[in-house]
Amino acid sequence: MASSPSPCSPLPRSSHRRQRSMNVFRNLWAAVMGKSNPADPSPATVLIVGAGSTGLALAQGLRKSGIPCVVVEKYDCLDARSRDWNMGLHWGVSSLKSLVPDHLWDRIQSVQVDPHAPTADHDSLNFYNAQSGDMMASIPVQYFYRLRRRKLRGLLAEGLDIRYGKELRLIEYSKDGKFATTWFEDGTSITSHLVVGTDGAHSTLRQTLLGPGNGSTQRLPYCATFVQARYSADRARYLRKVHPLYLAGINPAGYFSFFGMHDIQDPNDPSTWTFFFYVSWHSPLEEQERTANWTNAQRLQQVKELSQTFTDPWKSAFDWLPDDHQVWYMGLSDFDPGAKDHHWDNHGGRVTMAGDAAHAMTYQRGQGLNHSITDAAKLAEAVKQFASGKAAQADAISSYEEEMIARAGGEVRTSTVNTAMLHNWEKVQQSPVMQSGMTPQQQQQPQPQQAIRAQ
Numbered sequence: 001m002a003s004s005p006s007p008c009s010p011l012p013r014s015s016h017r018r019q020r021s022m023n024v025f026r027n028l029w030a031a032v033m034g035k036s037n038p039a040d041p042s043p044a045t046v047l048i049v050g051a052g053s054t055g056l057a058l059a060q061g062l063r064k065s066g067i068p069c070v071v072v073e074k075y076d077c078l079d080a081r082s083r084d085w086n087m088g089l090h091w092g093v094s095s096l097k098s099l100v101p102d103h104l105w106d107r108i109q110s111v112q113v114d115p116h117a118p119t120a121d122h123d124s125l126n127f128y129n130a131q132s133g134d135m136m137a138s139i140p141v142q143y144f145y146r147l148r149r150r151k152l153r154g155l156l157a158e159g160l161d162i163r164y165g166k167e168l169r170l171i172e173y174s175k176d177g178k179f180a181t182t183w184f185e186d187g188t189s190i191t192s193h194l195v196v197g198t199d200g201a202h203s204t205l206r207q208t209l210l211g212p213g214n215g216s217t218q219r220l221p222y223c224a225t226f227v228q229a230r231y232s233a234d235r236a237r238y239l240r241k242v243h244p245l246y247l248a249g250i251n252p253a254g255y256f257s258f259f260g261m262h263d264i265q266d267p268n269d270p271s272t273w274t275f276f277f278y279v280s281w282h283s284p285l286e287e288q289e290r291t292a293n294w295t296n297a298q299r300l301q302q303v304k305e306l307s308q309t310f311t312d313p314w315k316s317a318f319d320w321l322p323d324d325h326q327v328w329y330m331g332l333s334d335f336d337p338g339a340k341d342h343h344w345d346n347h348g349g350r351v352t353m354a355g356d357a358a359h360a361m362t363y364q365r366g367q368g369l370n371h372s373i374t375d376a377a378k379l380a381e382a383v384k385q386f387a388s389g390k391a392a393q394a395d396a397i398s399s400y401e402e403e404m405i406a407r408a409g410g411e412v413r414t415s416t417v418n419t420a421m422l423h424n425w426e427k428v429q430q431s432p433v434m435q436s437g438m439t440p441q442q443q444q445q446p447q448p449q450q451a452i453r454a455q
Contacts, residue, residue: 045067045068045069045070045192045193045194046058046062046067046068046069046070046192046193046194046195046196046383047069047070047072047180047182047190047192047194047195047196048069048070048071048072048196048198049072049168049182049195049196049197049198049199049204049205050071050072050073050074050197050198050199050200050203050205050355050357051071051072051073051078051153051157051162052153052198052199052200052355052356053087053149053152053153053156053355053369053372053373054198054354054355054356054357054372054373054375054376055071055196055198055199055354055355055376056071056153056156056157056160057096057099057100057156057373057376057377058099058196058198058354058375058376058379058380059071059156059160060099060100060101060104060156060160061098061099061100061376061377061380062380062383063159063160064099064100064101065380065383065384065387067383067384067387069160069161070161070162070163070190070192071160071161071162071163072162072163072164072166072168072182072184072190073162073163073164073165073166074165074166074167074168074199074204075164075165076164076165077164078150078153078154078157078162079150083328084148084149084150084228084262085148085149085226085262085276086113086146086147086148086149086260086262086276087146087147087149087152087368087369088144088145088146088147088366088369088370088438089144089145089147089369089370089373090141090142090143090144090145090366090370090438091142091370091438091439091440092369092370092371092372092373092374093143093145095370095373095374095376095377095378096108096373096377098377099373099376099377099380100156104155104156104158107155108145108147108155110151110155111147111148111151111152111154111155112145112146112147112148113146113147113148113245113260113261113262113263113264113276114146114244114245114261114264114267115264116264116267117244117245117264117267119143119144119145120143120144121142121143122140122141122142123140123141123142123143123144124138124139124140124141125138125139125141125144125246125247125248125366125438126138126139126243126247126248127139127247127248127249127250127433127434128242128247128248128249128250128311129249129250129251129252130249130250130251130255130257130310130311130314131251131252131253131309131310131311132311133311133312136250136428137434139433139437139438140437141437141438146245146246146260146261147369148262148263165186166184166186166188167184167185167186167204168182168183168184168185168199168204168205168208169183169184169185170182170183170208171183171195171205171208171351173347173350173351177348177350178193178350179191179192179193179350180192180193180194180195180347180350180351182195193350193393194349194350194351194352194383194393194397195350195351195352196351196352196353196354196379197209197351197352197353197354197357197358198353198354198355198357199357200355200356200357201217201333201335201356201357201360202216202217203215203353203356203357205351205353205357206335206344206353206357206358209344209345209351209353210341210342210344214341214342216335217333217334217335217360218333218334218335218336219285219288219331219332219333220331220332220333220334220362220416220419221282221283221284221285221288222280222281222282222283222331222332222362222419222420222423223280223281223283223288223329223330223331223332224278224279224280224281224329224330224332225278225279225299225300225302225303225327225328225329226276226277226278226327226328226329226330227275227276227277227278227303227317227318227321227325227327227328228262228274228275228276229274229275229317229320229321229325230271230272230273230274230275231270231271231273231275231317231320232270232271233269233270233271234270235316235320236270236271236273236275237270238312238313238316239259239275239312239313239316239317240261240270240273240275240313242259242312242313243260244261245260245261246258246259246260246261247259247260249310249314250422250425250428251309251310252425253309253425254281254282254423254424254425255279255280255281255306255309255310255423256279256280256281256364256419256422256423257277257278257279257280257310257314258276258277258278259275259276259277259313259314259317260275260276260277261273261274261275261276262274262275262276275317277313277314277317279303279306279307279310279314280332280364280419280423281306281423282423283331285331288331294329296324296326296327297323297324299327299329300321300323300325300327301323303318303327304318304319304321307319332362332419333360334360334361334362334412334415334416335356335358335359335360335412336359336409336412336413337353337358337359337404337405337408337409337412338405338406338409338410338412338413339409346394346397346398346401348393348394349386349392349393349394349395349396349397349398350393350397352379352397352400352401354372354375354376354379354404355371355372355375355376356368356372358375358404358405358408359371359404359405359408359409359411359412360412361408361411361412361415361416362415362416362418362419363415364415364418364419364422364433365414365415365418365432365433365438366438367411367414367415367438367440370440371407371408371411371440374407374408375404375408378400378403378404379400379404382396382397382399382400383396407440410441411440411441414432414441415432417431417432418431418432418433
């Protein structure tokens, strides 16, 4: 059953609850009438839990190889959440190209923040002193794609079997070691050979495997406030003059910042341009708890005050926001799959994870999407190995996990150390992004994180 992305308007939580209740009724009625009789799983059938970029890319890779798969999503459509953001893809480009058919890759430009500007073979991410405006570093990047999450998911969803309104409840494993049956809150179930959790940083599947304690992300003493905004044509031209797409700023007062484009609808009409920017700072967990119930107006006022220590484009971009402009605040967190108590039982290769579900990381080094898409490519290869009989399923999945945990777990630690250093002016130049740019690495060990969490 192939389906295109499901269009819908964002729904409030109460509407989602009502929709789930309706789904339960419909599925129970279908069962009574004999219309709910899922077929036995065909060999190498994969169930992907979570229709994010990772899960959809994996599904495309499996479909490309002729391996049956189903994607389930807890929301009622791809666009159920109002918030959108954009992500950097650079060293992970080859992995995405290997997963998607040519006709989808040929449209990758359409999901960029500026679909009118072709991606350069070689580019750079410039870092500025966000107080003085002086250039601090220019980090070279090859094929730096800035992809809008919503548009990327829409592209990757094309032609896939995606079933909406499926919120994970539990997984049961057959005694013969061959199958896993995944049950959902609406009372339905799907049986498959392999279940893959790609349901994001706050993964329900991860908590199913590890429990709510060990399976939760680890909070860090850093936070950020994000903004998306449009301006008048003159102001938009002014804000974009430093760099047409993106730049990073490090404020000696202890702040990190990013400024870039999110959507260029009409390159000739700056009033249609949407900007995307944020400021992050050190915030002890006690402070995060104390301000947990702040209103949007308080969050906006807070970041406007912080921006007074910045140069442009940040200072003007914040100053020009109306007092009722929506912002998104969040505390930073991570999940290290290589840490103690984070090893899960894959039940003979019948369940595993990829992307943020397996390794949520901080974003100041721009690694998350690249590792996630790399996971998808390597996991697709592992599935092909056991589907073709070249390897046992348990061995193929365990080998995938071993490589993924070493690679992405190392980056979780590196990125967390990088975040701490970028918010400490005395250590900025020793940070991984300044020393190694945005190339993948896995040298950092778990010990530094313990000190970071205690700050």
